[in-house]
Amino acid sequence: MIDQLLYLLLGAAGLTVAFYSIDRLFPKKDKLGIDGNLVWTDEGRKTKPFFNNVYDVLGKPDLMYKIKGGILAVEYKSRKGNIYESDIVQTKCAALAARGSGYKVIKFLVITATRKQYFDLPRSDRALYKEIEPYIVYTRQSKTGCKLPATPDRFKCKSCAFNYKCNYVQEN
Numbered sequence: 001m002i003d004q005l006l007y008l009l010l011g012a013a014g015l016t017v018a019f020y021s022i023d024r025l026f027p028k029k030d031k032l033g034i035d036g037n038l039v040w041t042d043e044g045r046k047t048k049p050f051f052n053n054v055y056d057v058l059g060k061p062d063l064m065y066k067i068k069g070g071i072l073a074v075e076y077k078s079r080k081g082n083i084y085e086s087d088i089v090q091t092k093c094a095a096l097a098a099r100g101s102g103y104k105v106i107k108f109l110v111i112t113a114t115r116k117q118y119f120d121l122p123r124s125d126r127a128l129y130k131e132i133e134p135y136i137v138y139t140r141q142s143k144t145g146c147k148l149p150a151t152p153d154r155f156k157c158k159s160c161a162f163n164y165k166c167n168y169v170q171e172n
Contacts, residue, residue: 032111036065036072040103052100055129057136059094061108070106073098080113088119089135095121096128 029035041047042062049060061073075091077083087110095105107120122128129136142148152168163169 032074032109033116034065034067034072034074034109036067038063039066039071040064050094050097050101050103052097052125054100054125055096055136057093057097057100057129059090059097061091061094061098064098064103064105067107070104071098073105073108075108075110077110077112081115083110083112083115083117089132091119092121092128092132093136096125096132099125099128 030038040061040063042060047060049058051058062076063074065072065074073091073095075087075094077087091108091110095108098105105121106123107118109116109118122131138148150166150168152166157163157166157169160166160169
């Protein structure tokens with residue numbers, strides 16, 4: 001009787017080790033190919049943005065996953081095409097804001113319909129803020145009504161609401 005119980009316990013322990021090993025060898029990934037657990041989702045207007053009191057920034061990524069070592073922030077863009085600097089800056093700002101709310105965001109992922117790219121973040125909030133500070137200053141100036149220099153680009157001009165009266169509009 002005791003021998004059978006001992007064999008049963010050893011068998012259960014062996015199965016536990018086997019399942020743990022299989023899980024480590026073949027981690028579960030979701031539809032986006034992310035090995036982690038979804039911990040936060042932006043549900044649109046009803047979801048309040050994160051706020052970082054130290055750097056006075058707010059933002060919210062589309063998704064956040066618990067991964068090894070911290071949190072992965074995900075920004076999804078439905079367009080086809082490249083990942084732009086503005087996408088990266090937006091996601092860095094959202095990561096800094098999420099850090100201010102207690103999430104240890106260590107990297108982020110930007111996804112478009114045709115591209116997918118991971119980025120590592122600096123460990124310190126200060127270093128992350130320094131990377132995006134010029135854009136934050138620029139944004140704050142525009143919100144206070146300061147006239148900012150034009151940054152024409154063929155694709156931007158094509159979809160701009162003011163292209164009918166702009167001196168810098170680029171054709172094609």
